[in-house]
Each structure stands twice: as structure tokens, then as C-alpha cells.
Amino acid sequence: MIKVGIIGVSGYAGAELLRLLLNHDEVKVVSIEARSYQGQPISDxxxxxxxxxxxxxxxxxxVLQKAELIFASLPHGLSEKYAKYCDENNKKFIDLGADFRLDSEQDYQEWYKLDYHEKALHDKQVYGLSEVNREKIKTATLIGNPGCYPTSITLGLYPLLKEKLNLNKHIIIDSKSGTTGAGKSLSEDTHFPKCNESFHPYKLGTHRHTPEIEQELSKMANDDIQVTFTPHLLPVNRGIVSTIYVDLKPEVSLDDVYQIYQNYYSQEYFVRVLPKGKIADLKFVKYSNFCDISLHLDERYHRLIIVSTIDNMVKGAAGQAIQNMNIMYGLEETKGLKMVPPSF
Amino acid sequence: MIKVGIIGVSGYAGAELLRLLLNHDEVKVVSIEARSYQGQPISDxxxxxxxxxxxxxxxxxxVLQKAELIFASLPHGLSEKYAKYCDENNKKFIDLGADFRLDSEQDYQEWYKLDYHEKALHDKQVYGLSEVNREKIKTATLIGNPGCYPTSITLGLYPLLKEKLNLNKHIIIDSKSGTTGAGKSLSEDTHFPKCNESFHPYKLGTHRHTPEIEQELSKMANDDIQVTFTPHLLPVNRGIVSTIYVDLKPEVSLDDVYQIYQNYYSQEYFVRVLPKGKIADLKFVKYSNFCDISLHLDERYHRLIIVSTIDNMVKGAAGQAIQNMNIMYGLEETKGLKMVPPSF
Amino acid sequence: MIKVGIIGVSGYAGAELLRLLLNHDEVKVVSIEARSYQGQPISDxxxxxxxxxxxxxxxxxxVLQKAELIFASLPHGLSEKYAKYCDENNKKFIDLGADFRLDSEQDYQEWYKLDYHEKALHDKQVYGLSEVNREKIKTATLIGNPGCYPTSITLGLYPLLKEKLNLNKHIIIDSKSGTTGAGKSLSEDTHFPKCNESFHPYKLGTHRHTPEIEQELSKMANDDIQVTFTPHLLPVNRGIVSTIYVDLKPEVSLDDVYQIYQNYYSQEYFVRVLPKGKIADLKFVKYSNFCDISLHLDERYHRLIIVSTIDNMVKGAAGQAIQNMNIMYGLEETKGLKMVPPSF
Amino acid sequence: MIKVGIIGVSGYAGAELLRLLLNHDEVKVVSIEARSYQGQPISDxxxxxxxxxxxxxxxxxxVLQKAELIFASLPHGLSEKYAKYCDENNKKFIDLGADFRLDSEQDYQEWYKLDYHEKALHDKQVYGLSEVNREKIKTATLIGNPGCYPTSITLGLYPLLKEKLNLNKHIIIDSKSGTTGAGKSLSEDTHFPKCNESFHPYKLGTHRHTPEIEQELSKMANDDIQVTFTPHLLPVNRGIVSTIYVDLKPEVSLDDVYQIYQNYYSQEYFVRVLPKGKIADLKFVKYSNFCDISLHLDERYHRLIIVSTIDNMVKGAAGQAIQNMNIMYGLEETKGLKMVPPSF
Structure with a gap:
């Protein structure tokens, strides 16, 4: 049994992590932390x-003392000290926040207005996109768990960019996220009478997931990929749908793309490339660790439309963190994550 | 491994049953049936x-040949022949429909407009309210799995009626159910633009769960209990909340009632009597087999208000069916059903 | 043109009032007030x-200086001083809050924990239930506009109590309200991920509308009526459905009740008694000033079930306030309020 | 009083038209038709x-005999005969369906699989995009009322294309529509338990509004504009949000674009260009005839993001039809359409 602890269990990602870990039979949650609720049971x-x-x-x-693996789910800027402690004390650390995702301190400074205080630590960080970085994750001790939008987008584009099927370097990404993505804190935008029966984009051109998306896509493409990323707030609890527009090279057909995606993902339990003609729907990944991908061609302009959907709380946060844990500890990768998503 | 089969897997209860059974590690689903979809994969x-x-x-x-335990989830009137086959062939049968719930054929005739063709069979039926009829279920071969509304109501009233804390025999039950209760068939009432942002009662005084409710409550009370039962359609996917009004005997205090409910249910994993002052919310039982109960007193008139909530698809259908299977096969009762309900 | 002003325009009822008044062609809104937003346009x-x-x-x-009729939509305890000013300066005052609804200062003290400072003023207050108190409203200068729950309930019970069709004095009222009833202030219960796909009762036996309901019902019955009132929070934006349970006198038939309700309400534009067999649905009164009522009998126990539904923001607040204004000024009562409710 | 009639009142657009026309004080609805409901009141x-x-x-x-102006809201292929009758009998005809929108019979054949039987009639048709074609509408007798998606898109792009601010001819349009857009007919996709808490694109590259969009955009640009148009189904009742991606000419700044949009629309009551920094939200146009537009720049790539939102049932159907009627009859253009949209 792996002794795990959670720092920041009161937020949505932390609570979802606890919920899923309780269902994992090789893990024992030994301690949980929630700053404002110390001494209270989680059921409060x-x-x-x-x-x-x-x-x-x-x-x-x-948490730090009792656990051998620490998950942190905190606002940005708060995880470094815990990661440092773990590093010094031979414990593993998986950060669900944004502090260990960006390779470039400059990006972090620009988008998060904070510095990296422990620069050596950041050299050890591994970006926890399980399917793509599996080999590195196996031996990692410090994981920066991907953001929710970036997970849906990078998995959706990975085979395409890796195989250089795209005609140019500009990609348009129109994403829509359920309200849990905005977190547990009360806000005007998530006040029910305002949010319900509403829909709108937000943070156009300024969302903090942008540098993370471009960093990972550029690595995949081995080239400088640029995205226009527009997130929208969906009046549902969970789920992200990213609709991605890429011009295909003229010599590449939709069937070619399908073939390549299937090659990349046929061995991946959690990435499902839907049969040709089917359309991905967040309904069918909710409460699960799946990423469903469907591929479509606007034939008239040879433009590929990739629809990639995940549950933002599971594959986009807690589920992928557990998947990474499984990889790090050499467990079956699907352990604790095999629930079939409910259809209704 | 128990070899189970499902007849009627295409409906919501059947599909939920399959979903949950896939998560049960002592069960193998050997065959599934859906009349209109024969030859198609369930994922279609x-x-x-x-x-x-x-x-x-x-x-x-x-299904009948391959399985040793058959679940049926069918419109009323269609299960008898399968139950008969099982009875004759030494197989177990759990019916999620209404055909084996009513003790009295007259009630069945009056409310369902059909006869019992196999009267001897009905003598063997056991009403599968797990917590109440556990002993009978252990040896049963034919289970009539309770309806969703009756489950929320009978569990909510069981200790009260058993201990005769009620002042009179008339009980008012105001129930609200999510839309999956109306099933997979398309209908005006569940057409999104009509149902969304809507709310109304339906089948006032005529809902077919009424005789089932009165039958079971009367058994508990060992007296003739009469209910006014008003179901309402809630614009949510899942969950039932029953708000139950009962006049308490003057000598019985709210604390007494709490004490008695806790005595009855403290050993029951799936029935949670909430701490005094808390209010049951369908949110906290969704996607789980729990029945949450909270108790409240209108002090001015010494009237008890019981709030009982379940997930209609799980404790109100597929989950309780699996709980009954676990009991019948001597398995741990919570097997396959221990998921923590998601809070969001 | 009546010169009207609104104090407290930033809350939901205030904003709805402004919206509806802009559609009223004999009114000019001359000034609006919102304490925290002084100097800002309402469109902010x-x-x-x-x-x-x-x-x-x-x-x-x-507002007080420019307007001849002042509407106030404020937290309780804040309206008295404005009402006093209007009284002294020969202006009319319609209060959408709770400060002028209760006849008994003792009730106000008990339920709102505040005193009446201007007792003489309260002698002048008229309870603005338009259909019931029309004659008094005509000459009133100070209106206590009814609460949303009380409006749905008192209109639902008026003919019954007035004609003494009820067998006893205890009435059970199970009400469900959309989230705008909880107001514009952020709260856990109306945080989208919590509220959506949720349902639960609240303030069981302690809701502040209780004394208002009992006061008005008792006046109608000319007797001491007692209610058990259980409000629930519905995951919709607008609308209240009250399901009301009353034992009918044995000699009174459902047809009798229909006849009497039709007699009472046939001349009322805003109260629609639905044809026998139809069921009231909040969907069909949303965004309108209608109160729809349907009547049902649980024949087995001769118990009447009254379903009464309104839009809490219109007939339950701003709309009825305008209706009262129309009555006070001798205008056509439906002026500015004749929109057909949208069905979707 | 204009005598108007509605053919096809039972569908959502027809019913919304009736609802709005009842609020128009220079119109008398003299007859309504609904094929399957002849003899029944609309309130059934x-x-x-x-x-x-x-x-x-x-x-x-x-309808044809009693009315001088006929609105038709029918499945495609059914309006021609009515339009012909009107043409021959000196009556005006506004078609809310798709039969008189496409200039090219070839487009109609390709996308709708039907022919134009009355070719002369189609020479008279005017595309009823009120703000753009006002002068032609004034004297028109046959209006093809725009589709809902095309209205949001063409109004969103009109000043940009007219002033040739776009760098190239390919435009990506990611649209999201509420469920009333799918109509009153029951369907799997709009079955509540499926649709609720769901989101997905549909008809990728094949939606019938595509040729209509390209036709109108090309006219505006006086050039051949090509779009990739991806509609999505939003789990709300009403409203369309179109997020439109266009590369700006390098010499054009966001301020320039704002200036131009304000010039075009400052005199238009129903098109609101939001202040810089604000984001359009379908919430704020619901139940109204407004089209709200906000403009945003992805500075890094000088890509303009236009957010255009309407109520699909009002500006996207019945409201714009009435606006066109007002123009045709020389009435105040806002007549019957001035309701402030509710904010909640």
C-alpha cells in the first residue's frame, strides 16, 4: 500500500482526488490537509x-510527514516549498497546480507574475501528460500535472503534430469547459441564476493555459506552434470540449489521419479515437479518465476539425494524477480508474 | 464468478446495471439482450x-441459457415468462420491473390492468428492499426489485412505522424525481426545451407506485397505512427526494426519533441518517447506492418531516438489484457498490 | 405619466421592476438607487x-425627491424610514421587502428580530395581494407587497378558505422555488456546481414567510389557520410551485371546488384556474404575472391537492408591485404586464 | 391594423411569432394554422x-383568405405554393423557413435536395437581414427570413467584410446554439437525460446554413468568402453564440475595428456593439431581438475574434420577421420588439 497524502483537499480537484483514491486498492490515504478546515472532517x-x-x-x-507520495492541489505559487521538502526527504510529489508545468521561468513570470525560487527543482519536473511522457514519468519524483484545457488539446493534437500533418503553425482552438473548472470559490460567473441558461467566452487571448499549450505542442511538433485559444464557460458541471481547427497538408487524407491516430492510441486505454462518423460528446467521458477524440474534415478547404473531450476533474486533474502515480509506482496504469462513464 | 445476464439492457436501468456489474469483481456478465438492437454492440x-x-x-x-442469474429490466407484463423459465431451470431471477412487487393480484390488475398468469410463481417472490427483507432475500430465487419512489419512501419510514411513532395512518408524501425516472423513451415532458427550466407534479393520486408503497408501509406498521403520494418531475438527470409528512405521537420527541433511526440504520452501510440539523440533498447520493435521510420537526404542530433521497438509477434500481444479488450469493453486501458519490 | 423611483435597484427584484416599468407606457422612471453602485449605469x-x-x-x-411613487426593494429593516418620508411628503410607497407585511409587531420581532419604530405608519400599511385586497389598495398610500411563496400559497387557497371547504385547520404546503428567490448575493447553495443537478428542502419549519402565510390565510378563513411550510430549492432560475394538501369536507366534491374557484377567479386576468385534468407547470407562467392553479383530488382520502405556480420575480415581486401601482392610480390593471409567457 | 396570419404556428418559431405579435399594437392576428391541430386552440x-x-x-x-400578410414557418419545400398564392393575390409573404433564402437554385438543390418550382417567384425574394437589406425590404412583398446561425454570423461580420478589413477569405466560425434551434420534434439529442450535462458539435461541414452564410458574406465582401462552420448543441433553451476567427490586415488595429463597427451600428437599435473589454453573453440577449457583438484581438497573431450572440427564436426567427414586417409597412422598426431582455 502506497501511503499518500493530499495538500489542498478542500478544492474541487483535491476532493475529487480523495474520492478516486478511496477507490484504489493499492493506496492508503494517510493524511489530508485543507488550510481553512483544519480539525474538521472532510464530510463537513x-x-x-x-x-x-x-x-x-x-x-x-x-501530510508531509505521514505520506510517501504527496499530491498538492493549490493556487499557484504555493507548491514549491512542498516540492522542495519532498525532494530533500526522498518523497514523491505530484502537483495538480500550475507551478511545475512551465519549462521556462520567463513564461511563468509573464503569465503568473511570480518567480521560480527553486530553480534546480524545476530541472527535475516532468510534465505529467501520461500517454506522451510515460517513460519520463516512470522515474520522475516531481510531476507537474497538466492543466485541464491543455490535456484535452495536447492529446487531441499529438499524433498530428508528431507526424507533421499540419500545413502551417497556427492553430485555432475553441474550447468549452464546465463550471467546476472555475473552482469552488464563489463568483458572479458561477452564480446559478447568472450561469444557468448562459454561455460566453472568457479571457480571450489571455488565459494562463496558453503558454502551457504552446510549450507542449511545440515540443510535439519540434517546431514553434502558435495557438489562438478561446475558452468558454459551459452551463454544465463537468467536462471540456475542445474544437480544434488545423489546415491539413494537401496530400494527407482524413483516412490517413484516422490511421495515424489509431496507431498512436490503439494501445492507450484512456484515449478513445471514435469510429469515423461519430462525434465526441462530453457526456460520454463524464466521471471517467477517458479522452475521446473524433476527427472531421471540412472537405472544401481541406481543414481538419478535431473534437477532443475529457472530464476536466478526472483526466483533466485528479484522474491523470492517479494515472501518473500508477506509472511512477509500476502499478497497472488503469488501477482505480476503470469505472465506465455513466451515460445519463 | 457468478455468470449473470441482462434482459432489457437498452433501457436506462438495464444499462446502469451493466455499467455497475462491470465494476464488480465476482461477476461475469455473460450475455445481454436488447430486443431492438440484437446484433449490435451496447456501445452503439x-x-x-x-x-x-x-x-x-x-x-x-x-441470456437464459448462458447465465445462472438473470436480471430483467422490462416494461410490466413481460417478465413472468422469464421468471418461470428460471424457476423451472434452477436459475435465479431479479426483476427490476413491476411484475413481482405486488403481493395482491388484485392490486396488479387494478393498477397495471394485467393478470398474474403464474400464480404459484408469485408465492415465491420476495420484495427486494435489501435492508428490510435481508433474511428472506438470502434464500430467495425470485426477487421483485423495488421501484425507485417506493425505495426512498419505505426506507424513510421504516423505523417510524415499525416502532409505531406515528399518530395516525394517513401520510402525505411529496416526491420529486429526476428525468431518468421517465426512462429512455422520448416524450414531450422530457423534451429538453420543455423540461428544462420547468417543474410540475404528475399522475396525482394515480401513480402506479402507490399500491407498492402502501403494501410495504402497511407491512412495516402491521396496520393499514394510507398515503397521498404526489410525484413531481425535476429538471435534473438523477435522484429522488421524498419529503414525507407524518404527525408524531405527542410523547415522542425529535431526539427519540433520531435515536430510533440511528439504532435501525447504524449497521447499514447504504442508509445514512444525517446528523441533526443537516438536510438531505440528492446531490450527495447521486451515482451511489446510498439512501440519505434527514429528520425535522415542525414543532408548532409536532409534525415530523422526513427527507429521504436516493439515486433513482442506483439504490432505486440497478444498485439495489446488485445489493440483492450480493445478499443472495453470500457476498459482501457492498461489493461493486462502494463508490463515493461525487459532490459535483 | 407617473413619476416613479426605485430604491434598491441592484437586487433581482429591483432590476426586474425596472425592466418591467420600462415597458409601461404611463410610467416614467425618474430615478434609481443602488447603494454600492452610485454613479454607475444600471447596465454595468x-x-x-x-x-x-x-x-x-x-x-x-x-429618488425620494424626484419621484411621486417610490418602490423599495431592500433587506428587511431598511424601508421604514423611506416609508415615513413618503407618508410625510404625500408620496406613495410600495415596499417589496418584508417590513410592511406583518400586522403584528410581535410576529415581526419573533421572525425578523427587529422592532417597528414607526407604529402609526404600520396602521396604514395594506397587504398588496392584488386580487384579494383590491379595494383597500385603491386608496392605499403604503403597500407591503407580498412575498413570493405567500403569493403562490394565498392565491391557491383563497376560495377554499373563504368558502370554508376545508375539513380542518392544518394545511401542509410543500413549495419549490427557483434560485432567483435566493437573490443576487453569492452563496454556497447557489454556486453552480453545487446547485446544478441538486435539490433539497431548506429552512424546514423556520422560513420567515411562515407568519405572513398564516396571517393571510387566517384572515381569509376568519379562523386560525396553521401551516407546515417546507420550501425547496429548485435548480431553475425562476418560478415557484406550491403543492398544497388540504382535507376537504366530505360533502364537497372536486367539481364543487372547481366551480367555486372559477367563480372567484373568472374575472381575474392574472389568475388562471386550469381546466380539470390539466396540471399547473411553472414553465407556463415564467416571465409573466400569471398565477396558474390546478386542482386535484386524492379520492381515496378525499384530500384536495392544490398546485399553484407563479414566477417568483413577477407575480411574486415586481409584477404584483406594478399591478398594485396600476390599482392605486386607477389605471388598467394589466397595464405593462400583458406579455404572454414564453413556452420555451 | 395589419391583418396577419401564420401558417405553421405549432412549431417553435411559429408559436414565438404568435406570442410576439400579440404584443404588437398595430397588428391583428386573424388566423393561425397548424396542420395536425386543426380545430384545436393554440393553448392546447x-x-x-x-x-x-x-x-x-x-x-x-x-389563413390565406383572411390575412393580408402571411408568415409561414414550415419545413423546407412547403412554402413555395403559399408564396405563389400571395404573389398572385397581392398579399405579402414572409417565410421563416429556408425556401426563399438561397439565390442559387443549384445551392438549394445541393443542400436541400429539392428544386425551385416557381423560378420567377425567386427573383422577387429579398433576404430579410433587416439591418443590411432595409432598403430592399421596404418594397419587398416576399421575404426569405434569415436562418438563426446566419443572422448571428452575418451581423457579426458585416462591417468587417464590407470594409475589407480581413486579410484572407477563409473564416472559421464556431457556433453554439440552444436546443430550441432543434425544434419541437422529439429527438435523441434533445431528450433531457441525454442533452442535459452534455455538449458536442454536430453536422460538421454539412450544416444547411453553410451556403446561406457564404452567400451573404460573399455579397458583403463583394468577393468569394469561404467558411468553416461548426455548430454545437448547447444545453440551454435559447440563444446562439458564434465565435468567429478572422485574420486582420496588419495595418488595421482593434481600435479601428471598433470604430468601424460603431459607425455601422450606432444607429441600429437591435445591434449592440459592446464597449471594449466587455464580452458578449447569450444571457443578455435572451427573449429579445438584440444582437450583441464584442470584438477581441489575439495580439500575438493579429487575429480578430468576433463574438456575436442572439436569441435564436427572436432575432434568429420570429423577432426579425416582425422587424421586417415593420419595415415593409413603414412602421416604427422596433414596434412590438422593445422588451428589455431579462438578466436572470
């Missing part, structure tokens, strides 16, 4: 845990 | 199953 | 007003 | 009309 915050898990929220020190 | 009907379970829908005969 | 708060009405929020003094 | 189909308008559905002949 989330009554769904009542009588199933009435663990008490402890201090961050408790 | 429910794409969420894609690549996880691509079982092909077979004939009812296939 | 509610972009739907952009370019249609970009009035600037002014001070309460501005 | 849509109870929201009960007691406000209990008009009986008549035959198409009744």
Missing part, C-alpha cells in the same frame, strides 16, 4: 463523504 | 461503453 | 439593459 | 397562451 465540506470517509483535515506538516 | 446505444465493453446484444434465449 | 450591473436604459444609479435622496 | 399545444389567446387553429386556406 463535502457531505457525500459522510460515513464513507470521515477523515479529519490535518496540517500540511502532518 | 451508449457510446460511454465504447472500448470498455463492446458486448453484442443477443437474444433472450442466449 | 445588468448588461441586458445596455443602450436600452443606461440610467445612472443615484442616491436615495434623489 | 402551448398552455402558456391559456386565456390570453385561445385562437383555434384553422386551415391554410383560412
Amino acid at each position: 465540506l463535502y457531505p457525500s463523504f459522510y460515513q464513507v470517509c470521515d477523515m479529519i483535515c490535518e496540517s500540511d506538516e502532518d | 446505444l451508449y457510446p460511454s461503453f465504447y472500448q470498455v465493453c463492446d458486448m453484442i446484444c443477443e437474444s433472450d434465449e442466449d | 450591473l445588468y448588461p441586458s439593459f445596455y443602450q436600452v436604459c443606461d440610467m445612472i444609479c443615484e442616491s436615495d435622496e434623489d | 399545444l402551448y398552455p402558456s397562451f391559456y386565456q390570453v389567446c385561445d385562437m383555434i387553429c384553422e386551415s391554410d386556406e383560412d
